[in-house]
Amino acid sequence: MSGKTFVEKIFDAPQGAIVFKKPDIVLSHDNTAAIEKIFRKMGGSALKDRNQLMVVLDHNAPPTNAKLANDYQQIRTFAYKQRVKCFHDVGNGICHQVMAEYAKPGMCIVGSDSHTCTAGAFNAFAAGIDRTEAAGLWKQGETWFRVPETLKITLNGMLPQGVFAKDVALYIIGMIGAAGADYMSVEYHGDGVKNLSIADRMTIANLASEMGAKNAVFPYDEVLAKHLNEECEGVWADKDAIYAREITLQLDELFPVVACPHHVDNIKSVDEVAGTEVQQALIGTCTNGRIEDLREAAAILKGQIVPDGFQLLITPASKEIYRQANKEGLIDIFMEAGASVLAASCGPCLGTGQGIPADDVTVISTANRNFLGRMGNKNASIYLASPATVALSAIHGRILSPMSKKNHKFSYEKKKTPTVEIKKGDQRRINGVWAYQDADNLNTDQMFAGSLTYEINSSEPDKIAPYLFRDFDQSFAASVHEGDIMVCGANFGCGSSREHPSVGLRYVGVKAILVKSVSRIFFRSAVNQGLPIIVLPEAVEAYQKGDVVNVNFKEGKVMVGNNEFVFTPLPDKLMEILNKGGLVKTLSEIDIKNQKI
Incomplete structure (x- = not known):
């Protein structure tokens, strides 16, 4: 019997398994105002476990308009009434830095922000979720996790002068691509780890989300023990653990x-x-x-x-x-x-x-x-x-290298991410199908601008709809119809954890999205909103302009023109969420049933 990876130990289950677990910490920030509204829609009143919550006001701090100021007041009132101990008001810090005061080895941490993975520097499992899932956790205390495959990255040696942790993280992303660790746990091993400070580790773990990873984690070692100034029982992979992929990096060979x-x-x-x-x-x-x-x-x-x-x-x-x-x-x-x-x-x-x-x-x-x-x-x-x-x-006033030795070249050859521009009049909707299969790494900023995130609440889908894909395809919001299907490329939905795109797409009636691959957080967000995401790269590649696409969820089949493709439906508990139209409706029904009892 083979050994276990870090995440297999955290969840006490093999890779690929779906498990339910109660996180130690549930983080939220300015989006707490939106989460509370969703929580109320679910029938929530009192928190299941107020000690799980950590709330930090940081994304618009200090608030830049009256609406945001009112949101902040709402959050303060909520935190006071619910007796949330771990509440950090404006000016205390950015949530992922404040988390350093709380994260401990072996913890399970989730947060309504994609860079929650930063806490992996403390030998904790830390991953991003969306607002709806955070609201569900407020109500029921636990959520589902798919135990991911693991990427093992071995770091050897020491960084040369002028080269830093940020260079390490970007170098790795350059090697494997923005989707190179999709839905994976990333473990950092090797003698080079001991030469990285906690600050270095936080930087590297922070950027795990930019390579598509679910989480990144460093071991509990003497560096971390000294930082924590306390004895802890860390969690780490067995020497004979099985990895989906392994990479070795010589730190002394890197450059800016x-x-x-x-x-x-x-x-x-x-x-x-x-x-x-x-x-x-x-x-x-x-x-x-x-x-x-x-x-x-x-x-x-x-x-x-x-x-x-x-x-x-x-x-x-x-x-x-x-x-x-x-x-x-x-x-x-x-x-x-x-x-x-x-x-x-x-x-x-x-x-x-x-x-x-x-x-x-x-x-x-x-x-x-x-x-x-x-x-x-x-x-x-x-x-x-x-x-x-x-x-x-x-x-x-011009880019320069802090390293004395010059003329380095980043030589990894990989598929370049094309910048797809959809010009006015370029209609991508044919026979009820939106054809975006040429747009890999279609990110949430393109689907719904980050500057609007706190102007329009994710609980207001009618207000989201006019802005869907505005910075990518200006024809989408005006031309999308109920029952439309989207055919999209790789790493769909990468970027921020904001759930506005999935909320909006569900609201306008998109029936399903076929993708080559999908960002982990977006996939979870889509499930939580009752929006089906089907990962079928062969179906996407088979699609030709004008093909009719039909999806049969019950039989797990997709027809693209005359070609049939089969997919595996989600586990029953997740299919229930989809069939009932999302997590809000599912938990609302549970609450109604409990009241009847």
């Missing part, structure tokens, strides 16, 4: 890299893009806003001044980090260099707060996403890099 516009897997060495002019820079966010990151940036910015008109933004990841940076004199260094130091917030990264770039501006950022429109303007371009690369580039 960037993710070029407009995809996080569009990786090149910094040397390859050196000299590219930039007009704005962002240092911070949940990916690289820790004190170690700010120290690295300050060491480069000290005594320097950014060019006239250049916008340099600094966002420490928490109040404590901000105070420490101030104590060490880093804030003075930043301000003397011409930077604007902002409160701990997700706004600049998401495009909902300060720092939205102007048209035709090129940004270099330490954040985790560079989708078109990610920072609030689809007419801007974003490069992702380490704090050192960003700081050096900010000083010179």
